[in-house]
Amino acid sequence: MLLKNFTSDNRPNKTITLQNEFVVIGGGTAGVCAAITAARKGTKTVLVQDRPVLGGNASSEVRLWILGATSHMGNNNRWAREGGVIDEILVENMYRNKEGNAVIFDTILLEKVMLEENITLLLNTCVYDIEKRDENTIESVIAFCSQNSTKYILNGKLFCDASGDGIVAFKAGASFRMGAETKEEFGELFAPEESYGELLGHSMYFYSKREDFPVKYSPPAFALEDITAIPRYKAIGKDDKGCRFWWFEYGGRKDTIHDTEEIKYELWKVIYGVWNYIKNSGEFKDVENHTLEWVGTIPGKRESRRFEGLYMLKQQDVIEQQTFEDAIAHGGWAVDLHPADGVYSKLSGCTQWHSKGIYQIPYRSFVSKDISNLFLAGRIISATHVAFGSTRVMATTALCAQAVGMAASLCLEKGINPAEILTNGHLKALQNELNIIGQSIPGIPVEKQSNKIVTAKVESSSNLELTIIPFNGNWMSIATAAAQLLPFSAHDKYQFNVELDAKEETEIELQLRISENAKNYCPEIILEQQTIQLKKGKQYVSFSFSKTAKENQYAFVTFLANNKVSIRTSETRITGVLSVFNGVNKAVSNNGKQTPPKGIGVDTFEFWIPHRRPEGKNIAMEIFPAIKAFDVANIGNGFVRPWGITNAWVADLKDENPTLTIDWKEDTAISEIKLFFDTDYDHPMESTLMGHPEDVIPFCVQNYKIMDATGNVLVEKNGNHQTINTWQFNTPILTKKIVIELEHPSAHVPASIFEIICR
Structure with a gap:
């Protein structure tokens, strides 16, 4: 037995000191992606999380879906x-968990972290203090784990604060802001005339389920009694659950850090009052068997401190899609600000203003201007209150934090501090290393000198020449205007044949549209318009346009709305080709057209959005001349997704054995091969609740093998579902040739590859 006699001294807790290179505070999507990225570059990393699970707002404790630039497929x-890394996580989650179970998502995040031998993971461990080496340098952070009563002293060379409230940056004395800047300070037209301290509030959710027997409900005494205190109470549905109640928000007029417990109690009051309303008000039918399955116990936070970095992102950068020399990521969520009164407000639950396309985010916004060895990540980065309305969402914070993890590894390798990446000529190396892992920084390709494939001759067994999108699908009403988005070649003029079915004699309006910015997909320019008369019944219609794009870019072959007409669709799906509709997605404030008030610095434009699979089929059509945007020459151009053009090699479906041959003139040493497949970057892959129609994206090549010049099989893969496949060889192979044989994903989807990197 253990017996300890009384002592008049305070007993110390067990203390463990850990020496690491990189310390990441916060285990949300940002912290997880920063830690994994750094660890995969060989950096010894500590990831410390104050909760029992990883994921932050995406975890089973809060259950918010992960979103970013795709915005529920509701924008352009x-x-x-x-x-x-965040793509890898979401693709894996869809493969294992397409139903969107938040508990399963917890395990996927935990597995990803635990598989990294360079990460030391500390759960239930709360950082509460720091020690400094000097006034501008952090020496260590101090944490306590309530589960093992252990104090941790975490020494590091570099630190990343991804804690949400910025505990490390705050304790270190870094400059920060809370609330809204004035319109005058940064020239943001959407900002207020006078600064204010109101913030976006916290949210908590609940899940319900149906039993096969009646369940009564007696509310706790603290439950909200007057449901009309919630102005939007009539929007409550008996079967809604989880983050569909994102607007159960409170705390915007309070201190969202120090008043969090008070805010939590108010949100519990709302949730249990709402459930009492659903169960006992008599306003809902067929709720006798409904019961509460889960109620959140910690609130999901939106906004608290924002710390000042070397650059502060602002509204104009988001809306006007400004470019930056030090771009390391992209954003694309709307500027999404909420009323301070949250669930009790009579105003709309949010105000979302979209830009016409994605925007770059600079590295400088992640480097503290005050603390020399501190990175900022997550929602605390250097951005104004208005710009924060876009950058705060989890897929964006995760992508940005990958850049932090990569930057940390580069800094440690070179023996420099974060700011010196900008001054010592290391920026391009950072950008390139990020792009090699799939970051896809807008407009910046993988550098040619880092890919041995550019010195080889690359040939294919076939290249898709798009002359027909087969007429093998069902009929689709064009009560909503529809368009086929196609990669046009500069100056080529195209003719089209489509099949229409008219309920009666009528006419159809056709347009050819393009984006003003050739890298956007916002069809605000109408190049040409024509009217075609239709007779009653099914008929083939031919038309052509005399005008076309002046550069290689996507164009919209557009059919304006006519509820008397249906158009034939196709079962065939092709990388870089899709249909879009002038539709509505109220989840992201999309009513078909964005019409902001004058003077707030936001553009007016139409939304042309895809439908989710299994809908969203291509429009069947014949095309002349053939669209030749899928050539093998795209391999090696450094882009790993569509960007103005397809950037993909696509095989012909008639090619029964699609093959790529990479031929060097002399023996070449290869230690790594990366293949970039198409997992449909247009699909949002919400991590929880939403659910998805498939576990493997239909464009993704699942089966392939790689051989050397002698026919020796280097790699054989069956059942792939991931975007990037990386094959490393302990001993570099020496060969003049690599041959890649692929299988088409299905009878209606040709094999495709965006990029191959050989190193």
Whole structure:
């Protein structure tokens, strides 16, 4: 037995000191992606999380879906889903958990972290203090784990604060802001005339389920009694659950850090009052068997401190899609601000203003201007209150934090501090290393000198020449205007044949549209318009346009709305080709057209958005001349997703054995091969609740093998579902040739590859 006699001294807790290179505070999506990225570059990393699970707002404790630039497929940001580690996580989650179970998502995050031998993970461990080496340098952070009564002293060379409230940056004395800047300070037209301290509030959710027997409900005494105190109470549905109640928000007029417990109690009051309303008000039918399955116990936070970095992102950068020399990521969520009164407000639950496309985010916004060895990540980065309305969402914060993890590894390798990446010529190396792992920084390709494939001759067994999108699908009403989005070649003029079915004699309006910015997918320019008379019944219609794009870019072959007409669709799906509709997605304030008030610095434009699979089929059509945007020459151009053009090699479906041959003139040493497949960057892959129609994206090549010049099989893969497949060889192979044989994903989807990197 253990017997300890009384002592008049305070007994110390067990203390463990850990020496690491990189310390990441906060285990949300940002912290997880920063830690994994750094660890995969060989950096010894500590990831410390104050909760029992990883994921932050995406975890089973809060259960908010992860979103970013794809915005529920409700904006004009095509192929915009975030790449790299966060893509790997979301693709894996869809494969194992397409139903969107938040508990399963917990295990996927935990597995990803635990598989990294360079990460030391500390759960239930709360950082509460720091020690400094000097006034501008952090020496260590101090944490306590309530589960093992252990104090941790975490020494590091570099630190990343991804804690949400910025505990490390705060304790270190870094400059921070809370609330809204004035319109005058940064020239933001959407900002207020006078600064204010109101913030976006916290939210908590609940899940319900149906039993096969009656369940009564007696509310706790603290439950909200007057449901009309919630102005939007009539929007409550008996079967709604989880983050569909994102607008159960409170705390915007309080201190969202120090008043969090008070805010939590108020949200519990709302939730249990709402459930009492659903169960006992008599306003809902068929709720006798409904019961509460889960209620959140910690609130999901939106906003608290924002820390000042070397650059502060502002509204104009988001809306006007400013470019930055030090771009390391992209955003694309709307500027999404909420009324301070939250659930009790009579105003709309949010105000979302979209840009016409994705925007770049600079590295400088992640480097503290005050603390020399501190990175900022997550929602605390250097951005104004208005710009924060876009950058705060989890897929965006995760993508940005990958850049932090990579930057930390580069700094440690070079023996420099974060700011010196900008001054010592290391920026391009950072950008390139990020792009090699799939970051897809807008407009910046993988550098040619880092890919041995550019010195080889690359040939294919076939290249898709798009002359027909087969007429093998069902009929689709064009009561909503529809368009086929196609990659046009500069100056080529195209003719089209489509099949229409008219209920009576009528006419159809056709338009050819393009984006003003060739890298956007916002069809605000109408190049040409024509009217075609239709007779009653099914008929083939031919038309052509005399005008076309002046550069290689996507164009919209557009059919304006006519509820008397249906158009034939196709079962065939092709990388870089999709249909879009002038539709509505109220989840992201999309009513078909964005019409902001004058003077707030936001554009007016139409939304042309895809439908989710299994809908969203291509429009069947014949095309002349053939669209030749899928050539093998795209391999090696450094882009790993569509960006103005397809950037993909696509095989012909008639090619029964699609093959790529990479031929060097002399023996070449290869230690790594990366293949970049198409997991549909247009699909948002919400991590929880939403659910998805498949576990493997239909464009993704699942089966392939790689051989050397002698036919020796280097790699054989069956059942792939991931975007990036990386094959490393302990001993570099020496060969003049690599041959890649692929299988088409299905009878209606040709094999495709965005990029191959050989190193």
